[in-house]
Amino acid sequence: MRKNLSHMILCLLLALSFVNVNAQEKEVAQIAAKVGAPAIQVVHIKKGKITAVNFGKKKADSSALITENTAFQAASLTKVIAAYTFFKLYDKGLIDLDKPLSEYFTYNRLVNEPQGRLITARMVLTHRTGFLNWEGAVGSAEWYNTPLHVQFVPGTKYKYSGEGFYYLQLAMEKVAGKPFREIVREEVFKPLKMEHSDMQWNEALFIDYAYGHYSADKPRKLAKWSYTNAAYTLYTTALDYSRFVQQALVEGKGLKKKTHLLMISKANEAQKSSGEVNDDDKHVPCALGMRMQINEKGTWLWHTGSNPGFRCFFIVNPATKESLVAFNNSDTGMPAFNELMHLFLEKDQTFWAYKWRNGELD
Incomplete structure (x- = not known):
């Protein structure tokens, strides 16, 4: 029965079979206005039914509206793609979870930091490397040589860190013998049919794209990442990312069963602040590469993302297969995810994924 339900959901995704969403469109529009986001792109999947809402403008001073194929920056949702990619290589025996990454790759930024040589993939995936989120101006020419x-x-x-994910990226490139962008295309995008996604700006692919905004009426300059960073450079759509969530995280497609279970199970505690783990922290422990939410309706997986001008979010319950993916294009848009969970998901549950730190992870 579960396999049949899974197959039905996947077929619905690939066929782009959407339900009538007139009522939801009005409510999503109200949420966009409330948080100051020019556009919100959302896909909700429950019991074989897909609700897709694409509301608003690609750019505040333009009349062009977003569609289901409009690419958004996925920000830190990139990290979950990177984690799944790691486990694809792990299943091939190319890289280990607990062997120091220094045994695979000599990182020039750690030559004067002996303790950095202790860092493993498990520490990266649970944010226990000891690194700051970023040290130096990430992406700049100088950053590549800034000591860690x-x-x-x-x-x-x-301690939440993007630096750790970039270190893991370099180790994966070393063991696979190819650029991370190419690894992700081969291991993730192609097999999961994510046809509107890339790990950096793709001029030929991204004809339909959203601009980031400082606020509802103040567009930012369009950021076209010319490089790949496993922590934040993914461009995708809510529909493509839903394909990833349903196939990779719910079904474990492409992974050994034991590996899939390992990836989505509790791996360690998270901490809202320095000091001891508190009661709130216990509701959002770390899985490997993402967060968990433990509440009245069971155990969920989730992650948020914040790039300049973009806010992103997903949550999924692997047991029920219900998922929600949403992107918006404003610095003020993080509260939308709390609103969207209350709109699309069952009532009478505590949304720790937002309540823990108002949606922020870093």
Whole structure:
């Protein structure tokens, strides 16, 4: 029965079979106005039914409206793609979860940081490397040579870090013998049929795209990442990312069963602030590459993303297969995810994914 239901959901996704969403469109429009987002793109999947809403403008001073194929920056949702890619290589025996990454790759930014050589993939995926989120102006020419410093002994505490994911990217490139962008295309985008996604700007592919905004009526300059970073450079759509969530995270497509279970199970605690783990933290432990939400309706997986001008979010319950993916194009848009969970998901549950830190992870 479960396999049949899974197959039906996947077929519906690939066929782009959507339900009538007139009522939801009005409510999503109200949410967009409330949070100051020019556009919201959302896909909700429950019991074989797909609700897709694409509301608003690609750019505030333009009349062009977003569609289901409009590309958004996925920001830190990129990290979940990177985690799944890691486990594809892990299943091939190319890289280990607990062997120090320094045994695969010598990182020039850690030559004067001996403790950095202790860092493993597991520490990266649970944000226990000791790195800051970013050290230096990420993406700049100088950043690639900016020395890294660990803030504590790796593996002993929690501290959210994009630097760790870039280090893991370099190790994966080394063991696979190819650029990370190519690895992701082969291991993720092609097999999961994510035809509107790339790990950096793709002029030929992204004809339909959204601009980021400072606020509802103040567009930002269009950011076209010319490089790949496993922490934040993914461009995609809510529909494509829903394909990833349903196939990779719910079904474990392309992974050994044991590996899939390992990836989506509790791996460690998260911490809202320095010091001891508190009661709120216990509701949002770390899985490998994403967060969990443990509440009245069961155990969920989730992650948020914040790039300049974009806010992104997904949540999924692997047991029921219900998922929600949403993107918007404003710096003020993070509260939309709390509103969207209350709109699309069952009532009478605590949305720790937002409540924990108002949607922010870093």
